[in-house]
Amino acid sequence: MNFIPLSIPNFEGNERKYVDDAIDQGWVSTGGAYIGELEKKMADFLRCEDVAACQSGTSAIHLALVDAGIQPGDVVIVPTLTFIAAVNPVKYQFAEPVFIDCDDSLCMDPQKLEAFCENECVCTDGKLIHQSTGKQVKAIIVVHVFGNMADMEAIMRVAVQYGLKVIEDATEALGTKYVSGKYADKYAGTIGDYGAFSFNGNKIITTGGGGAVTAQDAEAVSHMRYLSTQSKDDPLFYVHNEIGYNYRMTNVQAAIGVAQMEELPAFIERKQRNFELYKEELADCPYCDLLNFREETAPNKWFYSLVIDVDKFDINVRELIAILHEKGIQTRAIWSLIHHQTPYEDCTAYQIEQAERYSAAVLNIPCSTQITEEEIRYVSAQIKEVLGEHFHE
Ligand SMILES: *Cc1c(COP(=O)(O)O)cnc(C)c1O
Numbered sequence: 001m002n003f004i005p006l007s008i009p010n011f012e013g014n015e016r017k018y019v020d021d022a023i024d025q026g027w028v029s030t031g032g033a034y035i036g037e038l039e040k041k042m043a044d045f046l047r048c049e050d051v052a053a054c055q056s057g058t059s060a061i062h063l064a065l066v067d068a069g070i071q072p073g074d075v076v077i078v079p080t081l082t083f084i085a086a087v088n089p090v091k092y093q094f095a096e097p098v099f100i101d102c103d104d105s106l107c108m109d110p111q112k113l114e115a116f117c118e119n120e121c122v123c124t125d126g127k128l129i130h131q132s133t134g135k136q137v138k139a140i141i142v143v144h145v146f147g148n149m150a151d152m153e154a155i156m157r158v159a160v161q162y163g164l165k166v167i168e169d170a171t172e173a174l175g176t177k178y179v180s181g182k183y184a185d186k187y188a189g190t191i192g193d194y195g196a197f198s199f200n201g202n203k204i205i206t207t208g209g210g211g212a213v214t215a216q217d218a219e220a221v222s223h224m225r226y227l228s229t230q231s232k233d234d235p236l237f238y239v240h241n242e243i244g245y246n247y248r249m250t251n252v253q254a255a256i257g258v259a260q261m262e263e264l265p266a267f268i269e270r271k272q273r274n275f276e277l278y279k280e281e282l283a284d285c286p287y288c289d290l291l292n293f294r295e296e297t298a299p300n301k302w303f304y305s306l307v308i309d310v311d312k313f314d315i316n317v318r319e320l321i322a323i324l325h326e327k328g329i330q331t332r333a334i335w336s337l338i339h340h341q342t343p344y345e346d347c348t349a350y351q352i353e354q355a356e357r358y359s360a361a362v363l364n365i366p367c368s369t370q371i372t373e374e375e376i377r378y379v380s381a382q383i384k385e386v387l388g389e390h391f392h393e
Pocket of ligand 1: 055057058059083085172200211
């Protein structure tokens, strides 16, 4: 058995052909036809008006915060159980994150979000003020963790009630959509005010590094595209009326992206099929459960999470990862909570409980689109064997 990686990119489509074409044409930087083509393909797929392609998911989130008018001292509500890139852009704006717990979907708990707004804040002059700091709460960043949709119906209800902007971090959830309920047929990233996507190497599609951002308001997308190109008002005479960023995607990245978008439906299908096989193979694994995705959705099933009842074993997730590595299987722990990280230690963290538990209990298992059925069976058998050896009453 070869080494089985956690998540590697898949370039079985037209990637090389389009990259060659971009290079042959000499358009390798932030100009060229592939950028617009990728934006058009994404807008068509997501059924939204416009999408701006940029350098990373992180820059997509930052552009959304800038367009949303987040300023120094503003409060932005964020999850603590996520990749830190979802939160760092809040600090780029010198704004203050407030950390909220997750629910069993690993995404933000809407009940705790509501409780925070209701119990810790007051409404004055149409503004939501965080009582203990006196700062204005302006926005929520919701992350669709591992391709699972957050409870957007409940979160949007809270956002509307308190007049908060919603930025969806859909970096892990390109292609995840609701199939029933209020948002039936709506894709992750197209429900809130803004949606951010990432094309980093381990995401469901990749451009090496890259991202994209969309918004309900097409003018907001135009504005973010403008900000991403150094806020260039006049291409010939270097007139700039706002502080801009060098956040635009390059044509070489976009060439890869156009080819990857052609493959996206097939990637999602494989992820879904592989998940079902893991579910069968791991069904009899005691005291561990493959985390399910939200009922009312068709998820992209980007990452698979095994939730382990760690009290039942004499090894922790970290030790399990090391043992599996020796057997040629790459797995990964879920993130350390952000409110415990040095730059965020002094921030408000509201009633964090579930996230602490999941942070110690989740193991991500190999999920590349290329993984074979034989490999899935091997990984499952090895996990069951190791856990069996370390089980205690
Ligand atoms: C990958 C990721 C990002 C950042 O995307 P980059 O393209 O790496 O900047 C942000 N948030 C989450 C939850 C991610 O998984």
